[in-house]
Amino acid sequence: ALLVLMWAGTGHTSLPDIINKCCPQRYSLTDDFQCLERGHEWYYMNFSYGFPNCDFLLVSVNESDVVSCIDNSFERDSIVGLKCKADPFRFQAPEVHYVRKCCTIDRSYDAVQQSCFGERIAESRPPKEFFNVLMSGYKGIVDIRVGAPDCAKGYVLVDHLVHFNNVRREESESIVFQQYGDNPKIFNPDEVCMDFTERHEILVIRACQPAEIVCRPHGTLTCIWKCCADGKAFVSNESLDCVPSDRPMETPKYFNMTSKGPIEYEATNPGFFYKGPCSDKFVLRPEEQSADVHHIGIDGLLYMSTVPVGVSDFCVEDVYNVEESLDGVKVFKCFVDYDADSRAVMEVYGYGMTVSVMFLFLTFIVYSCLPSLRNLHGKTLMCYIVSLLCAYISHALLIYNWSPTEIWMCKAIGFFDNFAFLAAFFWLNVISFDIWWNFGAIRPRKSQGNDKKRLVAYNLFAWGTAACLTMIAIISQVTEWFPESMRADMGINYCWYEKSTYAFYIFFLMPTSTSQACNLVFFALTAHHCAKVRNELQRMAHTNADESRFKADKKKFIMNMKLFLVMGVSWVLENISYWDLNNDYNIFFWTDLVNSLQGLFIFAIF
Structure with a gap:
């Protein structure tokens, strides 16, 4: 779920003054009582942290259950807690509202460069402006997870720019939005992330959608693979490992492949598949090898003079601080994989x-x-x-x-x-x-x-x-x-x-x-x-x-x-x-x- 919590302590259950979170912020609780980093941050209540000093057991937690500490489960998408047999400090668990924010708390999304390093939000904790858009009137904890969703196989991450008046959050935590007179689109909370853009009245909704529907030739979107995950690139290492990057990736150039040759197409933001499509690949160097000359078609395929048809076994990535000849967006071709x-x-x-x-x-x-x-x-x-x-x-x-x-x-x-x-x-x-x-x-x-x-x-x-x-x-x-x-x-x-x-x-x-x-x-x-x-x-x-x-x-x-x-x-x-x-x-x-x-x-x- 997303965005603000103004909690009023009315109703049949009063909210406690302090919530004891089992693990520190951005960490979640495992089934064997360890705290591992998972990216969740909790807001809008007062928190203390740590395991209770007692003989405890792990339990699943619903609203109003009495526990000694609560946290996200590392293994499952649920809330768990530690419950003591006898503990003077116990509290009733509040409602937890789940939200996925595309960028870190102090950043907004740059819709042009498809990057999380746009304008810095002045007031970073808590991001009231962001949450007030969708969650006004809710009470309890806001559980924020930062980062784009991991799309399932066959799904592509697509950016939708929507006025905040056309977005709502259901009680089921589903996200519903409507744009340009289309029918409303409904997504589960794990299928989307949301954030402000450089235009504050416009939200970006980055959603996982079926590639066969939204991508060319059946859809209108150019869809390509990005070699690394969102927010990562090939930086300062000759082995080309994916590491966190704070440099926005330039939009690749696309071409309409006609019988008369490739014609450059007006740049558009593509839909991205991430972390693929292969582990074994090599960089194309068209400035050094004539056989590496290539064009990315608007159909999302790679066209080369040495290959008679377009192929999809490639990815693009931002590369810098590796070597002088490797800087900017580069195309990486996969070595042939086998079934x-x-x-x-x-x-x-x-x-x-x-x-x-x-x-x-x-x-x-x-x-x-x-x-x-x-x-x-x-x-x-x-x-x-x-x-x-x-x-x-x-x-x-x-x-x-x-x-x-x-x-x-x-x-x-x-x-x-x-x-x-x-x-x-x-x-x-x-x-x-x-x-x-x-x-x-x-x-x-x-x-x-x-x-x-x-x-x-x-x-x-x-x-x-x-x-x-x-x-x-x-x-x-x-x-x-x-x-x-x-x-x-x-x-x-x-x-x-x-x-x-x-x-x-x-x-x-x-x-x-x-x-x-x-x-x-x-x-x-x-x-x-x-x-x-x-x-x-x-x-x-x-x-x-x-x-x-x-x-x-x-x-x-x-x-x-x-x-x-x-x-x-x-x-x-x-x-x-x-x-x-x-x-x-x-x-x-x-x-x-x-x-x-x-x-x-x-x-x-x-």
């Missing part, structure tokens, strides 16, 4: 990658410490492990919600991820080729010098090809040499290729698919040769045939297991999951799990 099923798959993928990282590291340590394993095959496997380690670590960081706040960091980790995964694929090619070269045909015995030359060639092929493809992808993003449909657009929605272009297919999927096809060819050739050698051994084994057959079968089994693992079967499964257009999360789960645990399989076999 519940997809997020569950990603979490399992992240856990599997963590396990793989540990076992890949152990495998690398074993091969580094044992000289007998540091042959040509062992060194190629160590290079493969290094590339896969880098790819898994960077990928796992993103899956575990490590989201860079700067877009250049997002792009850098995306291109690094691309390079590391490509290098891993090409090292699989090297290993597959090397196994086929050694076992797929009869070769003369190699010298150590030849091994060194081949290792150099293998490094040039694997690291060099991955680096060249990644560099071409970077060039496609930072230059105009490629058509828009072929640009990488890394970091637009997430730290990976933008799905609206063909860059992912050109710079990642085609090279990796070609690599896998080559691996399968090497696998088939080597398996055929193994079978041929086994048959020859069987024909030649005139004595002790069983032992010879066992050795040949054992060697074939071990070789096939190695080939099955290292020649990219798990990556074939990964591509199957990528091409699952029906989003069958059962397929996603198992293919991603097998792929993410590759490090464990490598450790077990090698």
